[in-house]
Each structure stands twice: as C-alpha cells, then as structure tokens.
Amino acid sequence: MxxxxxxxxxxxxxxxxxxxxxxxxxxxxxxxxxxxxxxxxxxxxxxxxxxxxxxxxxxxxxxxxxxxxxxxxxxxxxxxxxxxxxxxxxxxxxxxxxxxxxxxxxxxxxxxxxxxxxxxxxxxxxxxxxxxxxxxxxxVPMQYRAEAWIERIEQHLKAMPQAEREALVQQLANGKPLAIVTACALPPATADHWNARLRQSLGVSSAMTFAVDPALTAGAELHFPTAILRFSWQSALAAARMEAGAHGQPR
Structure with missing residues (x-):
C-alpha cells in the first residue's frame, strides 16, 4: 500500500x-x-x-x-x-x-x-x-282611807334619815306653813287629826293648810316651801307609766 x-x-x-x-x-x-x-x-x-x-x-x-x-x-x-x-x-x-x-x-x-x-x-x-x-x-269610807294615808306618811317620816328630816323641818322655821294636798277634801275632824299627828311626827308647831287636787287620784302630798313629799296614786301611776315607757323604748 x-x-x-x-x-x-x-x-x-x-x-x-x-x-x-x-x-x-x-x-x-x-x-x-x-x-x-x-x-x-x-x-x-x-x-x-x-x-x-x-x-x-x-x-x-x-x-x-x-x-x-x-x-x-x-x-x-x-x-x-x-x-x-x-x-x-x-x-x-x-x-x-x-x-x-x-x-x-x-x-x-x-x-x-x-x-x-x-x-x-x-x-x-x-x-x-x-x-x-x-x-x-x-x-271605802273616808275615815279609813285617811287613816291609811296618814299612817303611810308617818312611817315614811319615821324612816327618813335624821339629816333629811331636820332639813325639812328647817324649812318650816319662822312660821312658814306646811301645805297638805289631798285628792279629795278631808272632813274637818280628820283634818284636825292629821294636823296634830303631822306636828308630832315632824316635831313642829307650824301652821298647816289643806288643799284639794283631784289629779292626785288618791293619797296626799306634803308641800314644804322648797320640797314636796308625794304619797299619791298620781306619782305611783306616773312612775309605773314611765317604767312602761322605758320598756317600750327600742334597744
């Protein structure tokens, strides 16, 4: 090739x-x-x-x-x-x-x-x-009622402390009268009897006057010149009503 x-x-x-x-x-x-x-x-x-x-x-x-x-x-x-x-x-x-x-x-x-x-x-x-x-x-006859009231007054005066009773008696010095106020008029004989017994209980000879106050209901009050001794139903009822009112006050 x-x-x-x-x-x-x-x-x-x-x-x-x-x-x-x-x-x-x-x-x-x-x-x-x-x-x-x-x-x-x-x-x-x-x-x-x-x-x-x-x-x-x-x-x-x-x-x-x-x-x-x-x-x-x-x-x-x-x-x-x-x-x-x-x-x-x-x-x-x-x-x-x-x-x-x-x-x-x-x-x-x-x-x-x-x-x-x-x-x-x-x-x-x-x-x-x-x-x-x-x-x-x-x-009740007046004489029995009057006797009960005067006995209560005498017992109270007798039980009072000597100083308090003397202070009341001193207010009656110089002829100053003691006013006795009753719920109804006392018969003259009963008034004289009260006069004698109160003078004896207080040991005074002062003049005493009598007056009537129907609002007392029953009983009597002795009005001294600057003090009052209450023995009436009016004061007792007033105290009872005050006590009832006190019970009714809210607590």
Missing amino acids: HLDWWTIGLQTINFGILVWLLHRFLYKPVLTMIDARKAEVRGQFDVAKDVEAKAKAELAAVEAERAGIAAEREAALKAAATQAQEMAEARRAQAERDAEALMDSTRKTLASEREGALDEARRIALDLGSDFAQRLLAE
Missing part, C-alpha cells in the same frame, strides 16, 4: 486548523455560555434560598404571632372567667348581706312592734287598774 505523505500532511494541517477553528469559534463560546448559565442558575438558586429563608422567617413570625394570639385568647378567657366568678361571688355576698339586713330589719321591726304592743297593754292595764281601784276606793 502506497502512502501519500503530502496528502497526510495536508489533511493533518486541515484537521488542526479545523480543531483550532472549532475551539476558537464554537467550543470556547459554548463553554463561556455554559459558565454564564451556571452563574445565572447559581444566582437564581441563591435568590431562591434567600426567598425561602425569608418565607421561613415570615412563617415562623406568623406561627409565633398565632401562638401569641392563642395565649392572649386563653389568658383573656381565663381573666373573663375569673372576673365572672368574682362578680358572681360579689353578687352572692351582696345578696347575703341584703338578706341579712332585711332579716335584721324585720326582727327589729317585729321586736319594736311587740314592745309597742306590750307598752300599750301596760298602759291600758294601768288605766284599767287605776279606774278599777278608784271605784273600789270610792266605796
């Missing part, structure tokens, strides 16, 4: 020129374009990673905000439940206080009404007793 070295050499030169041309005008621009495309893709990937990171951050913020909202909602519900319970307890306590105040007011009202009724009953009993006693007393 015969080889044509000139042909082989020319073909080699042509192949080298072809390779250079391909490398210069085709392969190198393609590599440059591939590198540029890689850089562009890498840039887009980095942007995508940044976007993903931002999206994750925003999602985390949203989740945190949602968790905060849930916590606030739960706290608000708990606070509302606590407030509602406190308000219910306050209303119950107020209702209990109102009920207790009403019961206390009712008890006081009932007690006051009961005391008022008892006081009125006492007054009625006193009035009836006084009226009944007056009727019975009217049937």
Whole structure:
C-alpha cells in the first residue's frame, strides 16, 4: 500500500486548523455560555434560598404571632372567667348581706312592734287598774282611807334619815306653813287629826293648810316651801307609766 505523505500532511494541517477553528469559534463560546448559565442558575438558586429563608422567617413570625394570639385568647378567657366568678361571688355576698339586713330589719321591726304592743297593754292595764281601784276606793269610807294615808306618811317620816328630816323641818322655821294636798277634801275632824299627828311626827308647831287636787287620784302630798313629799296614786301611776315607757323604748 502506497502512502501519500503530502496528502497526510495536508489533511493533518486541515484537521488542526479545523480543531483550532472549532475551539476558537464554537467550543470556547459554548463553554463561556455554559459558565454564564451556571452563574445565572447559581444566582437564581441563591435568590431562591434567600426567598425561602425569608418565607421561613415570615412563617415562623406568623406561627409565633398565632401562638401569641392563642395565649392572649386563653389568658383573656381565663381573666373573663375569673372576673365572672368574682362578680358572681360579689353578687352572692351582696345578696347575703341584703338578706341579712332585711332579716335584721324585720326582727327589729317585729321586736319594736311587740314592745309597742306590750307598752300599750301596760298602759291600758294601768288605766284599767287605776279606774278599777278608784271605784273600789270610792266605796271605802273616808275615815279609813285617811287613816291609811296618814299612817303611810308617818312611817315614811319615821324612816327618813335624821339629816333629811331636820332639813325639812328647817324649812318650816319662822312660821312658814306646811301645805297638805289631798285628792279629795278631808272632813274637818280628820283634818284636825292629821294636823296634830303631822306636828308630832315632824316635831313642829307650824301652821298647816289643806288643799284639794283631784289629779292626785288618791293619797296626799306634803308641800314644804322648797320640797314636796308625794304619797299619791298620781306619782305611783306616773312612775309605773314611765317604767312602761322605758320598756317600750327600742334597744
């Protein structure tokens, strides 16, 4: 086989020129374009990673905000439940206080009404007793009534402390009279009897005057110049009525 070295050499030169041309005008621009495309893709990937990171951050913020909202909602519900319970307890306590105040007011009202009724009953009993006693007393002869009154006066004067009795006697000095007031007029003989017995009990010789005051109901009063000794039913009934009124006062 015969080889044509000139042909082989020319073909080699042509192949080298072809390779250079391909490398210069085709392969190198393609590599440059591939590198540029890689850089562009890498840039887009980095942007995508940044976007993903931002999206994750925003999602985390949203989740945190949602968790905060849930916590606030739960706290608000708990606070509302606590407030509602406190308000219910306050209303119950107020209702209990109102009920207790009403019961206390009712008890006081009932007690006051009961005391008022008892006081009125006492007054009625006193009035009836006084009226009944007056009727019975009217049937007793005057001499017996007068004797009972003068004995009571004498017993009182005898039981008085010496200093008090002397003070009363001192008021009758210099002829000052002693006024004897009775519920009804004493017969002259009875008046004279009283005069003698009172002078003896007091140890005086002063003049004595007699007067009548039907308001005394029964009994008598000794009116000294600056003092009065009361032995009448009027004073006893007044004391009883005052005691009845004291019982009727609210406590």
